[in-house]
Each structure stands twice: as structure tokens, then as C-alpha cells.
Amino acid sequence: MDIKVVAFDADDTLWVNEPYFRETEDKFCALLEDYMPAHTVARELLTTELQNLSLYGYGIKGFMLSMIETALRVSDNTVNNLVIEKALQYGKDLLDKPIELLDGVEDVLHTLKGKYRLVVATKGDLLDQERKLKRSGLEHYFHHIEIMSDKKVSDYEKLIRHLDIRPEEFLMIGNSLKSDILPVLQLGGHACHVPYHTTWVHETIDHTIEHENFKEATTIKDVLSMLM
Template sequence: MTGIQIIAFDADDTLWVNEPYFREVEQKFCGLLEDYLPHHTVAQELFKTEMDNLSLYGYGVKGFMLAMIETILRVTNNTANPVLIEKVLEYGKEQLNKEIELLDGVKEVLEALKGKYRLVVATKGDLLDQERKLNKSGLAHYFHHIEIMSDKQEKDYRKLLRHLDCQPEAFLMIGNSIKSDVMPVLAIGAHAIHIPYHTVWAHEVVNEEVKEEKFYSFQTISDILPKLLS
């Protein structure tokens, strides 16, 4: 991994806990509609709504809230008690106000790498929500640049590298999603490290095995230090 100048970190489920909070809300949401459909069917309907609207709403809690409301209206054939909508808004606001729980080893890793590389956050999601989480995390001072992306496709990473004035071979992306943090990064000739997280959104799951010279996988974020400090 010689020649790396910039290390970019995904945020959600790489630096701090995120996906488990969505699953908690999903379980409560399924309970709201149990008089209409079994829990697993409600979850399927919600996911379908999320996918249908992803290009319109993007990623994040607000889009999730809108998807829940739309699912309620569809499943109940527009006969839902307004209290159900009120509960969805309550769940969403609670999620937006969650305290930030950093993952083990994150601060120690950033402290060790700061000054040796330019550190960047490259995450997707709602701008306001991601800014809030970063500010509450206490990690902002470690980063040279913050990039909150609407998506993580090859074109989005190319745009980021142009902004950073960085060649692909000098760029390393670290994240928990093979689909978003690894495959498009490798496709543009940069390096990628995958650090798996125990809970992954179905939209981010890929069954394809990655075999690339510039790809590495570690079990925890702390495991990357010997590779990057050697």
C-alpha cells in the first residue's frame, strides 16, 4: 500500500453505530401494522417502498420516514388511523436525536493516522443528519475534508478525487459496505479496505467475492494500523 496519501472513511457503521437503529425502528413499525399483515410481510413492503423511492428521497432517516408513511397508506388502502402516521414521525425524530455511539478503536486509529495521511470522511446520506452526527461524534477535527455524497458510484468517487486533487493510486477508502465502499473504488483504480459490520441493510448486500490486488479486508478498524503504519 505504498503511495497512499489520502485515507477516506465511511461514517455509518464504520465510525459509529447506525444500521441497528434502523432495524429497531423497522421492528416497531411492523408492530404498528400487525393487524393488517404479518411482520415479515410489512418489512418486505417497506423495503419495496424504499427501493421505489430511493432515487427521489436518497439515503437517510427522512427518506425512511417517508417510506414508512407511504407503506402505511398502501397497506391500509388509505384507511389508516392518523395515529399511525404520528407514531412514524415520533420514531423518526427519536432516531434523528440518537446519541452517537463510536465503534471500538475508532478514536485510537484516527489519532494514530492523523498527520501521516490526509484523512477524509466520505459518506452518503442526508446532509443535515450526517453533519449533525459528525458534530456530535467529536471526530470532526481529525479530518481534512468532509464529503457527504448523495450516492457512492464510480462517478461520485471520481468527483471526490478531482476535488481532492488526488490520483486513484494515492487514495484509500475504508468502509463496511462492499457495494458502496469497495467495488466502485476499485473500479476507478484506487485502494479499498473492507471492515465488516454485523448488521447490513439489504440494499448493500452483495454475494460477489472481491479478488483485487488493491483490496484488503480486516475484522476491526484497529487491525488496519499495522498495514498503514509499517
């Protein structure tokens, strides 16, 4: 591989994210058990989130709005104001969660810095992702930070043009096969999947990937053996 830039996804690649969402979702669903079973509320919430992605994008603020919309819909607009207040507070608590780095992340970044240009390529709410990166203590490792509204082929094309490299000189590392791997492979870049034990259902795919530029790691530390 003639790699010049190594890009990392942020949520659930550099630090913990999805478990906090699951925890918040469970609390929200319990709030609405007077209206329907928790598993049904969870299904309704997912439907709302997916419908709202084109309006709100990815991130906690969109999740908060989707919780409120779901509460109103499943209750036929009869939900108590206290439930809305609690849903908002759950969202604010989510925004204030501590940054818990995943095992091995800082060692990998320390080893690769200076040998490659390191980049964060993540999607989500701009303010929230900037806040998490600052609080993570990892910002100084990165040559460039790219916070995307989405991770489609066109988004990666824009990033690669900005970095002034060819697709084959770009390696993307992340936990989402749908967002971090497939678009990069389609462009002719390299991609390494580092699975995380909890993944949002919207980020999963129903087929295996067979591509000469695709690699699968067990942990982020395995990336070093591929690059060093």
C-alpha cells in the same frame, strides 16, 4: 501502497447506525400487524425504500416518508392517523439517537492524523450527517468532509479530483462492499472492508471480491498494520 488520503465511511464504520434503523423498523412493523404480518410489512417497507431512493436519496427523512407511504398502501388508505403520527415520531427519535463510536475508531484516527490526509466520505442526508459528525467529536481529525447523495464511481471520481490526487493514492475504508469498496476498486484506488454485524440488505453483494487493491479487516484497528 503509495497512499496519501485515507477516507472513512461514517455510518457503521465510525459509529453505530444500522441497528437503530432495525429497531425502528421492528416498531413500525408491529404497528401494522392488524393489516398483515410483521415480516410482510418489512418486505413492503424495503420495496418502498428502494423505489424511493431516486427521489429521496439515503437517510432518515426518506425512511420516514417510506414508512408513511407503506402504512397507507398496506392499509389501503384506511390506517389510523395515530399510526402516521407514531411513524413520524419514530423517525424523529431516530434523528435524535446518541452517537456511539465503534471500538477503536478514535485510536485509529489519532494514530493516522498527520501521517495521511484523513477524509470522511459518506452518503445520506446532509443535515443529519453533519449533525452526527459534530456530535461524534471526531470532526477535528479530518482534512475534508464529503457527504454524497450516492457512492457511485462518478461520485468518487469527483472526490478524488477535488483532493488533487491519483486514484492509486486513495484508500477507502468502509463496511459496505457495494458502496465503499467496488466503486473505488473500479477507479484503480485501494479499498479496505471492515465488516459490521448488521448491514442493510441493499448494501450487500452476492459475490466475492478478488482484486490486488482490496483488503479485508476484522476490525478497524487492523487498518493500522496496513498503513504503519
